[in-house]
Amino acid sequence: MNRIxxxxxxxxxxxxxxxxxAILLGSELATRNIELVYGGSDVGLMKQxxxxxxxxxxxxxxxxxxxxxxxVAHKKLTQLHIVNSMHERKxxxxxxxxxxxxxxxxxxxxxxxxxxxxxxxxxxxxxxFAFLNVCGYYNKFFEFANHxxxxxxxxxxxxxxxxxDISVNKILNKFDEFEVLTDDNx
Numbered sequence: 001m002n003r004i005x006x007x008x009x010x011x012x013x014x015x016x017x018x019x020x021x022a023i024l025l026g027s028e029l030a031t032r033n034i035e036l037v038y039g040g041s042d043v044g045l046m047k048q049x050x051x052x053x054x055x056x057x058x059x060x061x062x063x064x065x066x067x068x069x070x071x072v073a074h075k076k077l078t079q080l081h082i083v084n085s086m087h088e089r090k091x092x093x094x095x096x097x098x099x100x101x102x103x104x105x106x107x108x109x110x111x112x113x114x115x116x117x118x119x120x121x122x123x124x125x126x127x128x129f130a131f132l133n134v135c136g137y138y139n140k141f142f143e144f145a146n147h148x149x150x151x152x153x154x155x156x157x158x159x160x161x162x163x164x165d166i167s168v169n170k171i172l173n174k175f176d177e178f179e180v181l182t183d184d185n186x
Contacts, residue, residue, distance in 0.1 A: 001175055003061070004029060005037040005097035007112040008045040009105035010072070018104045021134045022048035025101065025168045030058025032172065037097045039089070040064030040081070042074040045103055050074055063092045090115065099175050100129040104137040121158050128178035130163035130171045138164070 012019050026049040029036050036053045039046055040062025050060045059078040069082045083089050090112060102113040119125035131138050142164070148154035163178065165171045 001032075001034050001098045001172075003035040003037050003097050004172075004175075005093050005100045006049050006103060007100065007105060007109050008038070008049060008103035009109055010039075010041055010044040010046055011106075012044055012048070013104050015135055017135050018045060018137070019048050021132060021168065022103055023052040025049055025103065025132065026052025026054075026058070027056045028168050028172060029053050030056030033058075034172075035059040035061060035078075037061045037063065037093055039093075040074055040077070041068070041072045043072050045105065047074065049103070050077065054078075061096060063089045063096070065089050094125075097127065099127050099178075101171060102129075102131050102138075104134055110141070117158075117162060120161055128163060128175045130165065130174065132168065132171055133164050133166050135166075 006025065008022060022045040026036060030053045036050060036058060038050060038060070041047060041064065050062070053060050054076060061079045061081070062074055062077045063081045063083060064073050065086055066082050066084060073080060081092055083092060100113060100116050102109060113129065116125055116129045120129070133139070145154065145159050149156050149159055163171065163174045165174065
């Protein structure tokens with residue numbers, strides 16, 4: 001892994017553990033010499049993961065739409081790409097990254113990671129992706145996903161492709177072992 005994209009909230013959320021985990025993730029990326037790719041903002045968990053990576057001497061690449069750039073763009077990144085749209089942003093983040101981790105966030109965060117999940121189902125993505133399930137934040141999401149399996153809208157093998165853990169180090173270690181489930185092996 002040379003670069004990992006992190007999707008996360010533009011807010012800090014209720015629990016201090018969200019911020020602590022964002023900082024731990026950013027620090028660990030820098031320690032492992034993995035560049036951070038993220039949404040380019042200087043607010044919320046986004047700022048925390050970027051600052052932690054930079055503070056440990058790591059490299060951070062931000063990708064932000066022009067409509068947000070003047071308001072919330074992080075000014076101290078290694079690189080900042082200003083793009084025209086959210087679609088262009090997601091495409092560039094995908095192209096720049098070797099894997100994806102999602103921290104707590106809301107609709108935008110879910111939309112970003114679920115697009116990667118859907119692309120994997122369709123055979124369009126072979127890069128690893130994971131939910132860092134801080135304090136059980138995504139438990140309800142996985143209850144819904146299991147309900148979708150039980151209702152025959154989702155195949156279990158597609159749900160099994162999603163890496164999930166509560167530990168930053170375990171998620172990063174799982175990336176080393178990641179194998180996309182295909183018709184040949186799953």
